Amino acid sequence: MNSLETQTAGPVTETAGHRVPTDLPQSIRHYIDGEFVDSTDGETFDVIDPVTNATYIQAASGKAADVDRAVAAARRAFVEGPWPRMLPRERSRVLHRIADLVETRGDRLAELESFDSGLPITQALGQARRAAENFRFFADLIVAQADDVYKVPGRQVNYVNRKPIGVAGLITPWNTPFMLESWKLAPAIAAGNTVVLKPAEFTPLSAGLWAGIFEEAGLPQGVFNLVNGFGEQAGDALVKHPEVPLISFTGESATGQLIFANAAPHLKGLSMELGGKSPAIVFADADLEAAVNATIFGVFSLNGERCTAGSRILVQREFYDEFVERYAAQAKRVKVGLPHEKSTEVGALVHPEHYEKVMSYVELGKTEGRLVAGGGRPEGFESGNFVAPTVFADVPPTARIFQEEIFGPVVAITPFDTEEEALALANDTRYGLAAYVWTNDLKRSHNFAQAVDAGMVWLNSNNVRDLRTPFGGVKASGLGHEGGYRSLDFYTDQQAVHINLGEVHNPVFGKAD
Template identity: 80%
Template sequence: MDDSSGAVTARGPVPADLPDRIRHYVGGEHVDSVDGATFDVLDPVWRTPYVQAAAGKAADVERAVASARRAFEEGPWPRMLPRDRSRVLHRVADLVESRDARLAELESFDSGLPITQALGQARRAAENFRFFADLVVAQVDDAYKVPGRQLNYVNRRPIGVAGLITPWNTPFMLESWKLAPALATGNTVVLKPAEFTPLSASLWAGIFEEAGVPTGVFNLVHGLGEEAGDALVRHPGVPLVSFTGESRTGQLIFANAAPHLKGLSMELGGKSPAVVFADADLDAAVDATVFGVFSLNGERCTAGSRILVQREVYDEFVGRFAEQARRVVVGPPHDPATEVGALVHPEHVEKVLRYIEIGRTEGRLVAGGGPPDHLPGGSYVAPTVFVDVPPDARIFQEEIFGPVVAITPFDTDADALALANGVRYGLAAYVWTNDLRRAHTFAQSVEAGMVWLNSNNVRDLRTPFGGVKASGLGHEGGYRSIDFYTHQQAVHVALGDAHQPTFGRATPHGTHDEREGR
């Protein structure tokens, strides 16, 4: 086997110029862990180590937070005009766009995402920076006048060191989603990326240096969530934490951040329904729901992993969906024809396969069911479809986060709403119907932070992103991100002679002196 740079091996092409090791980035320098600890990073296709990464712990987080704190208190970044910060962030976007092919190559190799989808995520990362670079300049704040008496306005200030903890699915894009607004508003940051996928995160240091981000504004600590991530959450010098990940981890972060009264934004798990009514455009609904659950390898929080179909069209929909799912191309992540690549890590593959075995006892399997026959070994799972799934089934209730879908029939609108709301999650929902009144009524009743009507997941960066119930706490996106990453100080200015209530002018016995008859 030839493992030289750029060679094609049994695991597929190995990207050229892979690093010898992945290190932290603190105060403008690439550094090892204080204790020298490392961990293996696995190639998701063949599940073998291809590099070692520095394993951060509390001492490494302490060093990174100190760097970020110095940059915030003494450096120019928080004191720059928004226009000047905007120019730097536009240069970041330009650099990301110019390197999108390289970013996609590394992301695909590190995460198992199909190369075409990884390229789309790299371009979205650039757009995130461009969006917030523009928004921070165009931003307006509230001002209120009481004519002749008072002027009241809002003054925004960056908060300090932002702790950013990101997941392993589409890691580079999701890192940009947090980095862009945190930096645009003048904060400094410590980023803790997912330990499964540290490779693309390490590219941020060079991009920020070249764009002109001052030293210490961006800091990066790799490591396990229970070590580096927990230390970042608990650090008293980090006043706000933005986290994307599973709901159980979110509960731990909530508890560990509580003693410090930190600001928290948490986008957590999902088990999102796609509701298909009998009057829907079935061609569009089938295409959208197949894409919605199997794109990004099914490793997406907003996946429509529960499909609820009205009984009049249930059999037709199930037949068409299963046939199309069987035709989804599962293959090596580097192949442009691949639509579902390799799952990210052996631990995750085992979890998904366990749920498939559970599903065999809960529903009727009509597609997939395990690794595809043409790809022995590796971390591949064929798109798997269970139908006739009852609402109390585990594969209906629990987040699988893989290419597995549960399809369930319903009769009435009320039935559909009860099924849609009958899980602990509430992130996204998708509704397919040609009845406009029904669509809007359902959208206002479904327990979901985001709803798409007759559409797949198309994001508008101006709108809030977040969920309800176990799917999250708070919202980011657009001005909600600006709100989260800034203090909003109300300033009140008196105009002219303001009425002042008077205390303390009276004598000890009243408002006039009775002894003098006054």
């Protein structure tokens, strides 16, 4: 079988200091009903290395026919196969084996992920660990899960029964692809569903690892299916497929709106985690060093390609100048480098199309704010998708770099005077995914958190999240929440069962005289 999971980590070759993993597959193929297959029409697309922008592999380009085949396999596995009918404990054992295998292949996974996406290798290693944690969490949750029972003594008992829904369509993004695939795959299959995964076309390399991991862990054939391709072809066919009752999507808000419209005629269940332009609000009583360190990490980690990035920093005027000076100086020290180097803190952006988008905002920012760090290519990187960590100060709320998601290592800093002004600025975008509040005032922190338009708020901390809590946003940042029981709510139908324990009490129509 020509699959990624058969490859082993080994020495890498170097070209001008840039490492290319050994044992790359000949091509990237779909995985349908337990087999790696080409597209029905034989078409492929180029996958590029973000450091050189050279094509390094061809991937099968999925269309409606390929999605039909994958959905048919998943539907057959759901209707005829054992997976939906297995006890939660039995499914849990499989999920724990999946987590074990992800952990044992973490180095290889990180190597592929870093090469394919441009993420720094140290951060790619963290994503592998998180992917394993996602499977462990839902393996435990489906065993520990307790559903509601409502009793009226001597009269009736009412209980809730959870049932898997069917074929789940999972559409995932190109930032931290393997981890975000696990975030959807784990609860979907834990609940007893079968799946069709459509990974992002920019970063399809690591998705093929799932096939071998699932096979070795004992997941039945047809439960997991993978179709590569473009969103407007493979993704669109999956969204519109009449035998796919639910879609989980992570990506930009404009695409989410299109999916919402295309899914509506079929009345599909939708969970959509979309864009963000999250504020980090720093009050004058905050720990300055902690706030600078956290907000540097919050926008420049993962190359700035993260939906929860605190890319708008609102700073109280009392120490605004000091904050900007320290922040700019530290941003200039952030290490830009080749993704495989352990010292690298910001690597290469994922694709030249995205690089051009980010650089267009950098140029725009020079007309909208005061450039205090970065603003172009980092020194020594004349090619590839490298952007120096870029900081704009004195950015007005009307600026596009204040309002629009850039999804790169670019931050806008804006002053405020009062708590009321800070709240107005924080809420002054169409997005509402995350917010970060830095203050030592206990009342202020909780009151501000409850008033800000954000699905998630971190107080004096940065993106440390318990897997039991809901993940999602408000406004243009999403529809619905996943995480913990919210994921099981989405991936199951909840059926209420009512049992009468006493006399039947109901009016009698048509009673004989």
